[in-house]
Amino acid sequence: MIDSLLHGLAVVLQPMNFLILLSAVFIGFIGGALPGISGVILVVILLPVTYGMEPTTAFMLLTAIYASTVFSGLITAILYRAPGTPEAVMTSFDGYPMTQRGEAGKALGIGILSSAVGGMVGTIALIVFTPMLASVALQFSSPEFFALAVLGLTVVASLGGSVLLGLIGAMIGLFIASVGIDPVTGTLRYTFGNLNLASGINLIPIIVGLFAISEVLKRAQGNAPHQTVKKVRIRIFDGAILKKIRATLARSSILGVGIGILPGIGASTAAMVSYSEAVRWSKHPERFGHGEPEGVAAPESANNAAAMGALVPLFALGIPGSGTTAIILGAFIMHGLQPGPAFMSGNGELIYAVFVGLLLVNVMILAFAKPFVAVLSRVLNVPYAALGPIILICCVVGTYSVQNSMFDVWLMLGFGVAGFFLEKIRFPLVAIILGVVLGPIAESELRRSLAMSQGDPSIFFTRPISASLLAVAIVVVTLAIVMPLVKRYRRGANAAS
Amino acid sequence: MFNKYNLVAIGSAVLLATGSSAVMASSQADYPDGNIKILVAAGAGGGTDNFARTVQPMLEKNLDTTVMVINLPTASGAIAHQRTANSEPDGQTLDFASSTYITSLAAGQNPTGLDQLTPVARMQSDVMTLIVNPEKYEDFDAFMKHAEENPGDVVIGGTAAASPDKMAFLNFQEASGLDMSFIPYDQEGSVSSNVLSGNIDGMFGEISSIIGYMDSGKMKPILVFAEERLEGFPEIPTTVEHGWDLTDGNERGVFVDAETPEQTVAAIESALHEVYQSDKYQDYVSRVHLDYRDGWMGSEAYRQALEEDLEQYKRLLNQQNGQ
Numbered sequence: 001m002i003d004s005l006l007h008g009l010a011v012v013l014q015p016m017n018f019l020i021l022l023s024a025v026f027i028g029f030i031g032g033a034l035p036g037i038s039g040v041i042l043v044v045i046l047l048p049v050t051y052g053m054e055p056t057t058a059f060m061l062l063t064a065i066y067a068s069t070v071f072s073g074l075i076t077a078i079l080y081r082a083p084g085t086p087e088a089v090m091t092s093f094d095g096y097p098m099t100q101r102g103e104a105g106k107a108l109g110i111g112i113l114s115s116a117v118g119g120m121v122g123t124i125a126l127i128v129f130t131p132m133l134a135s136v137a138l139q140f141s142s143p144e145f146f147a148l149a150v151l152g153l154t155v156v157a158s159l160g161g162s163v164l165l166g167l168i169g170a171m172i173g174l175f176i177a178s179v180g181i182d183p184v185t186g187t188l189r190y191t192f193g194n195l196n197l198a199s200g201i202n203l204i205p206i207i208v209g210l211f212a213i214s215e216v217l218k219r220a221q222g223n224a225p226h227q228t229v230k231k232v233r234i235r236i237f238d239g240a241i242l243k244k245i246r247a248t249l250a251r252s253s254i255l256g257v258g259i260g261i262l263p264g265i266g267a268s269t270a271a272m273v274s275y276s277e278a279v280r281w282s283k284h285p286e287r288f289g290h291g292e293p294e295g296v297a298a299p300e301s302a303n304n305a306a307a308m309g310a311l312v313p314l315f316a317l318g319i320p321g322s323g324t325t326a327i328i329l330g331a332f333i334m335h336g337l338q339p340g341p342a343f344m345s346g347n348g349e350l351i352y353a354v355f356v357g358l359l360l361v362n363v364m365i366l367a368f369a370k371p372f373v374a375v376l377s378r379v380l381n382v383p384y385a386a387l388g389p390i391i392l393i394c395c396v397v398g399t400y401s402v403q404n405s406m407f408d409v410w411l412m413l414g415f416g417v418a419g420f421f422l423e424k425i426r427f428p429l430v431a432i433i434l435g436v437v438l439g440p441i442a443e444s445e446l447r448r449s450l451a452m453s454q455g456d457p458s459i460f461f462t463r464p465i466s467a468s469l470l471a472v473a474i475v476v477v478t479l480a481i482v483m484p485l486v487k488r489y490r491r492g493a494n495a496a497s
Numbered sequence: 498m499f500n501k502y503n504l505v506a507i508g509s510a511v512l513l514a515t516g517s518s519a520v521m522a523s524s525q526a527d528y529p530d531g532n533i534k535i536l537v538a539a540g541a542g543g544g545t546d547n548f549a550r551t552v553q554p555m556l557e558k559n560l561d562t563t564v565m566v567i568n569l570p571t572a573s574g575a576i577a578h579q580r581t582a583n584s585e586p587d588g589q590t591l592d593f594a595s596s597t598y599i600t601s602l603a604a605g606q607n608p609t610g611l612d613q614l615t616p617v618a619r620m621q622s623d624v625m626t627l628i629v630n631p632e633k634y635e636d637f638d639a640f641m642k643h644a645e646e647n648p649g650d651v652v653i654g655g656t657a658a659a660s661p662d663k664m665a666f667l668n669f670q671e672a673s674g675l676d677m678s679f680i681p682y683d684q685e686g687s688v689s690s691n692v693l694s695g696n697i698d699g700m701f702g703e704i705s706s707i708i709g710y711m712d713s714g715k716m717k718p719i720l721v722f723a724e725e726r727l728e729g730f731p732e733i734p735t736t737v738e739h740g741w742d743l744t745d746g747n748e749r750g751v752f753v754d755a756e757t758p759e760q761t762v763a764a765i766e767s768a769l770h771e772v773y774q775s776d777k778y779q780d781y782v783s784r785v786h787l788d789y790r791d792g793w794m795g796s797e798a799y800r801q802a803l804e805e806d807l808e809q810y811k812r813l814l815n816q817q818n819g820q
Binding site: 043044047048137138139141142181182183184185186188195196198199263313317318319320321326327329330331333334336338339340341342343403404405407444448451452454 | 784
């Protein structure tokens with residue numbers, strides 16, 4: 001394997017290939033930073049360009065763009081609460097409050113470091129374990145996915161803030177997720193005869209609306225806290241912070257890889273689940289959402305690790321682990337390559353060049369992110385009267401370009417207004433997103449599981465992985481209900497004595 | 498991303514520049530009178546998108562005009578069909594669609610019927626196959642035997658609830674009289690991973706998408722929906738030899754607004770035929786393994802085939818819902 005990697009390095013370091021890799025990283029940086037432009041869109045735009053290239057060069061380009069967009073979504077998420085990619089939504093929950101406190105540099109530093117660490121862990125797992133991990137991923141079928149989604153949803157109970165509002169939020173999210181064609185019977189639900197709603201509500205308009213637009217509206221009102229920082233000092237390696245977040249980094253990176261390799265579950269879900277776990281494991285869960293450094297480290301290490309993990313089933317089995325990898329799979333076929341279990345043994349040179357390329361991309365993120373972000377964060381000094389409209393335009397253009405749909409733009413603006421008012425009553429927007437992302441997985445996998453077992457619900461408890469995940473979910477919910485009662489009882493007992 | 502804006506800017510400049518030359522060319526031929534817009538009834542990166550983007554430069558060359566590709570994946574492409582039906586009937590808005598157009602129409606998910614669109618040509622016809630994990634079923638006889646002895650036990654996967662895969666399943670179920678169930682998945686990858694892991698018994702799909710798995714012995718097509726055995730796969734039995742008249746497969750073709758004049762439709766058809774016959778197009782066809790049967794079908798024949806499919810699918814879906 002070392003031989004193959006060295007050979008791969010030689011291929012990557014060919015001047016033309018290296019140049020393409022470098023430019024791919026920068027295209028990815030810029031595209032990822034713009035709200036609404038996700039890795040999927042960039043890969044699609046560049047796909048026709050790659051048809052004229054050698055397959056090795058083409059796939060280095062596509063995978064490098066893919067990896068760097070997942071990283072750079074955090075920049076605007078932290079600075080303007082306008083997540084550049086869906087993967088970075090969770091990052092804004094604690095990243096943006098840090099910016100408001102004048103700690104933008106700290107938040108960005110944590111984000112960059114976490115991304116690079118997650119990306120490296122993911123790439124190393126990809127290189128070392130691909131054949132092994134792929135067979136683990138196959139153990140996951142509908143009952144396991146259902147259990148995973150349920151476990152993810154239970155975090156609403158431990159998010160802090162009002163549990164009731166959290167539950168309402170998750171329900172709203174689940175409702176939004178149920179719009180569109182029923183995944184099993186094909187019946188239209190809540191579409192009111194409008195074709196634009198038939199395939200459901202896309203995630204991008206919801207995210208961009210709820211987070212970016214509502215923030216623009218809030219700032220336009222002029223009573224939001226003003227940034228006083230003139231210069232953002234980014235520190236990537238900070239001993240004190242590193243000590244604080246290292247456990248989160250390790251846990252989230254591994255969790256990210258694990259979730260990333262599951263077919264059909266992408267980096268956004270990984271970021272969400274690892275954020276939930278960071279809240280759950282923290283001694284101060286109440287600090288999350290108000291600028292907790294671990295709240296930036298967890299989703300950023302997980303989403304980058306998951307992005308690499310999603311390549312595992314692609315290379316090992318020809319099964320895409322996420323939306324972008326599905327398009328990369330299509331590109332393989334257009335280049336005349338046949339993905340499948342024999343793909344790795346037949347295309348060793350290409351695959352190892354891509355692996356080495358990905359490792360280099362993560363090194364480049366560490367090296368180039370700081371100057372790139374420094375330039376972008378200067379924009380913070382631009383008066384908001386000018387910056388706000390620019391953010392608004394980016395959001396409109398980005399949302400439109402996802403499906404070439406004006407309807408999505410109106411939806412996004414609608415969610416923006418809704419988000420603005422929901423924030424006024426301190427409604428936990430994260431709960432809505434949880435419902436929207438995990439709802440479709442929970443619903444369709446529940447129904448598929450029951451179809452697999454001819455309607456017998458014991459399928460969830462006779463399969464070991466699904467049974468353990470559901471058991472953890474039950475324990476978590478029970479603890480979340482019982483612990484406050486125990487605390488209250490103790491306080492009562494103390495007061496009495 | 499700035500690249501994209503630049504591209505758009507450059508692109509529109511090119512459009513402005515070429516617009517005038519296109520007008521001059523139109524005095525010689527009626528079609529096309531300006532730029533052509535391809536609406537792809539699917540997302541970027543899939544089979545239909547690859548088809549459209551392969552044809553685009555060839556059409557540009559043959560017709561000497563600018564051809565733009567726009568993906569409209571919303572509602573399984575229903576928006577693309579609707580927009581084509583509402584477009585100017587000048588043949589300059591082309592709808593590139595797959596069999597999903599007709600299956601979603603049969604399922605009532607797509608309001609744009611065959612009275613609103615004119616099929617110009619079919620250019621691809623893939624062969625539907627029943628695919629299993631060879632560890633589970635060695636061949637079609639073993640599959641049939643198990644399904645007959647264990648009614649209701651066999652679970653087949655496919656993509657989406659109103660897809661060509663689902664119609665193949667309904668067709669096969671009716672013809673064979675077997676008692677089986679169908680699980681629709683969101684993505685093809687999820688279907689194949691469930692077959693690989695043995696969580697489901699099989700799936701309906703195309704040979705082209707599983708060649709890699711066949712070579713390594715992880716998946717095996719055991720029944721092809723064709724009249725005669727396929728050239729490269731003489732060992733796989735066909736539906737027709739079992740006495741079932743089923744020759745389904747995912748088809749891809751081009752549609753225009755129904756009000757488009759006949760001559761214009763004919764002009765597009767001949768331009769597409771020229772593309773179809775070119776070495777470059779045939780090279781792509783063999784690269785993506787779409788050469789198991791002849792893809793070409795002219796406007797009239799294609800319409801007739803689609804109308805027959807529509808009737809059949811409607812009947813099958815009604816029967817299923819009646820149960």
